Amino acid sequence: MDVEGIAMTRRATRQKNSRPTIADVARHCGLSKGTVSKALNIPAEQCPVREATRERVMQAAKDLGYRPSWLARALAKQKTHTVGLLYARLMPPVVGIYERLIVILAASLQHRGYHLVLVSLADSDEAGQMVLDQRVDGCVVIEEITPGIEAVLREAEVPVALVNLQTDLPGLKVLVDDHGGGRMVTEHLLGLGHRRVVFLDPTEKELAHFSHGQRVAGYEQAMRDAGLGGQARLVKSPVAAFAAETARSAERATGVIVYSHLEAIALMQALWRHGLRVPQDISVATFNDVPVTELTIPPLTTVAVPTREMGHQAGCRLVEEIEGRHEDEDDGEASQTIVLPETLVVRESTAPPPA
Amino acid sequence: MDVEGIAMTRRATRQKNSRPTIADVARHCGLSKGTVSKALNIPAEQCPVREATRERVMQAAKDLGYRPSWLARALAKQKTHTVGLLYARLMPPVVGIYERLIVILAASLQHRGYHLVLVSLADSDEAGQMVLDQRVDGCVVIEEITPGIEAVLREAEVPVALVNLQTDLPGLKVLVDDHGGGRMVTEHLLGLGHRRVVFLDPTEKELAHFSHGQRVAGYEQAMRDAGLGGQARLVKSPVAAFAAETARSAERATGVIVYSHLEAIALMQALWRHGLRVPQDISVATFNDVPVTELTIPPLTTVAVPTREMGHQAGCRLVEEIEGRHEDEDDGEASQTIVLPETLVVRESTAPPPA
DNA sequence: CTGAAAGCGCTTACAG
């Protein structure tokens, strides 16, 4: 019995001991939990506890291997120092441009004492709970939003950053100038002397993303500005079909702008199969300056989307928003929109049209 | 004064009211918090509370818009239902193969009621705290581990899944058979009739990853098995230099295996610049079957790394480990290793050597 | 079947 008892105690003790609490530290120095808490948390200068005491506490904490429980602290302070990253797809069509954005966002947050937790909107309930059950101090929604979570966010008081998506939800918005990007790349081709420039639509459901409309609008405006408004043409065929058609067409396009960089690469492959050379026979340009676009045959002219800056802005602003919540003078000045510029990266896939 | 007072009260009230607690629900139905808690959480069947009471509680909860506080529950149950994803780089050298892995991992966890929080090891303290301060129930370390966090994990009792990295840390390991992959792709080239097959090393610090050694070993073994052990050759030059050298060499390699898929693509570009055709003049093969490898000119033969399966396995097993912690019979049977096979995807960048 | 109470591990006015 005694042995059993001791074993039980040992086990219980070990379980409890595995994590000394603030009470243990307090007991160890003959102080109260409150004092220990202050000594541990308030910056040395304006700390109300005597220096000697402070040091005693520090030492005890170190000796016991004390680490404050994040959970207990979060509950007491009603703050998780966590933000949720809400995403609807990001899934199969591995987009590529968000990888960097997310890593930068996470780094930006971590630098400020926050962490990022991934929340797929595929299971809509999850996301709602996440946001509502005081599990996150704020959230960022990326690329696409679902009606369900949109309603939740409209209701909740959670600070939110909306990245690269369109919505009438209030909140911080981080956008890019896709219209400008579309115009820029079109003007580049026109400047090289092209007249028959087409815009190749994505075949996947990327079509749904609002950047598509903006890029097309930019393209159309540039065409109009050049007096070629009537010739603007959106192509919806798959790249293979488009390449085949182009190969046998007399009046073929001399320049093509592809919405998706993966499809631009696929297009160059398809053109190659038909014996068409880029850029001698036809110029190709696209969006999203991901690393591989520099390595293709030939290197692609692309419009770069400032993913780092997007991640960085979303991170900074959201934290400001979370921490500055008290300054709210009852007016919703929290609804700020940032539009970041895109830049044209000219490489070898674009050149003057064939004579 | 009265007005002020009311205003203050309203504000305080609103802040409190913004989130009804279990006590509010209890009060609302004239029950105790304990009963409400049981009614809300215990599955209908073996729930000790009377059906009528149960329904009353449910209704009240719905009426008041009650949602349990994740924090309070986590503290009471000592469980966060969160796992940390620890990564050292993943940063600038956008690897590409981890994007899918992470998304799958997150989905797999979310499916089981867990969430994934991103933790960069760049700031080593952060990670340590994360793991130790009962903020996560477990963690997965991916690709590379730092000495700091390795020590922490050795000390801590946190279940851990180690994905695609080498360490003598105990814990669940999810690995891939890079040796087999290296051998497989080499045998493929040898089978096509190649004799002068070289292995092109990465120039970046990817070299540090242990998969490099394994892939090289697989390559060397296949060469030896074919009686070509003396001819195995590791090339350390940048792709541009290698392409230039190859172009002017009489006895050039007819097949090249490139460690990194991005460099394989770059190599094909460099060869193209020198007028060498793939695969007619030289065959190129690589690793990591990311989407773009199918779209290059020509499409790349690659060894596919089962990223989905890796993410899935890591997620499942880790959760099992977390939830089965009690079954521990004091023996460390938790140290399980899973080695997933790689598969060869043959495309058009490999063909018999020139006659 | 229901309730009262202690506990999870901190923080924070409020006294002294």
Next chain:
DNA sequence: CTGAAAGCGCTTACAG
């Protein structure tokens, strides 16, 4: 400068 106590919002033996 320090302590006692209430509070953060739940859960969980233990009684009744």
